[in-house]
Amino acid sequence: MIFAANFKMNHTRTTTRDYIEVLNKKLATKKPEEKVYIFPPTTALDRYEGEITVGAQNAYPANNGAFTGEIGLEQLEEFGIKTILIGHSERRDILGETQEKVAEKFAFFKEEGFEIIYCIGESLSIRESGDDAVMSHLLSQFEGIDLTYDNLIVAYEPIWAIGTGRSATAKEIEITHAMLRTKVSAPLLYGGSVNPDNIGEITAIDNVDGVLVGSASLDAERFASMILS
Ligand code: PEP
Numbered sequence: 053m054i055f056a057a058n059f060k061m062n063h064t065r066t067t068t069r070d071y072i073e074v075l076n077k078k079l080a081t082k083k084p085e086e087k088v089y090i091f092p093p094t095t096a097l098d099r100y101e102g103e104i105t106v107g108a109q110n111a112y113p114a115n116n117g118a119f120t121g122e123i124g125l126e127q128l129e130e131f132g133i134k135t136i137l138i139g140h141s142e143r144r145d146i147l148g149e150t151q152e153k154v155a156e157k158f159a160f161f162k163e164e165g166f167e168i169i170y171c172i173g174e175s176l177s178i179r180e181s182g183d184d185a186v187m188s189h190l191l192s193q194f195e196g197i198d199l200t201y202d203n204l205i206v207a208y209e210p211i212w213a214i215g216t217g218r219s220a221t222a223k224e225i226e227i228t229h230a231m232l233r234t235k236v237s238a239p240l241l242y243g244g245s246v247n248p249d250n251i252g253e254i255t256a257i258d259n260v261d262g263v264l265v266g267s268a269s270l271d272a273e274r275f276a277s278m279i280l281s
Contacts, residue, residue: 055086055262056169058243059109063096064096065096074272075088075275079102079276136161139170141211168204171206172190174212187231208229213243225257
């Protein structure tokens with residue numbers, strides 16, 4: 053099972069270090085097949101002790117150059133970062149990343165051999181239009197994306213479930229992941245208001261290979277309890 057924590061614009065360099073220390077201690081007894089990822093803010097990227105994989109929430113698809121406010125491959129390489137989130141709905145919808153830009157990032161970091169957690173998800177109005185509308189939207193977010201890439205993980209994150217406290221139902225997750233499974237053989241994560249109370253039910257669903265967690269991952273003990281549950 054895969055457990056990924058997306059800190060978004062939360063935590064600092066100091067608190068990320070403390071967090072990882074606590075998590076490492078708590079996870080000393082975790083099963084080796086449980087794979088844990090942390091995506092801290094850019095200022096907290098570093099080489100950390102332990103088995104947790106640290107990834108970038110975002111980066112620009114270039115080695116370096118005149119891209120004010122961005123970081124690129126050179127800045128990630130300094131800390132040995134080889135994992136990246138691409139296509140998160142907050143980057144698409146709040147920060148204006150088009151599918152074309154998302155696909156460009158994907159191609160660049162694929163070429164560099166990064167492990168890519170590629171996020172897709174529909175709005176509430178699309179969800180309310182039914183499964184066919186959901187699937188056609190999700191497929192549109194695969195445009196320009198190499199689904200056969202070996203180092204790919206796909207995260208299905210319905211936008212209406214992110215940060216709202218309202219997770220998709222087990223049935224909705226099951227149906228959507230089953231549809232996605234017919235298109236992609238990569239591990240499939242679910243994300244959207246996963247918490248200690250619902251993680252057991254969610255990870256038991258067919259074709260759910262792990263979870264991407266925002267709010268409930270911000271406290272190390274709470275996130276550890278989800279991994280160990
Ligand atoms: C996310 O943004 O990736 C996410 C899943 O957030 P939350 O767990 O807070 O819904």
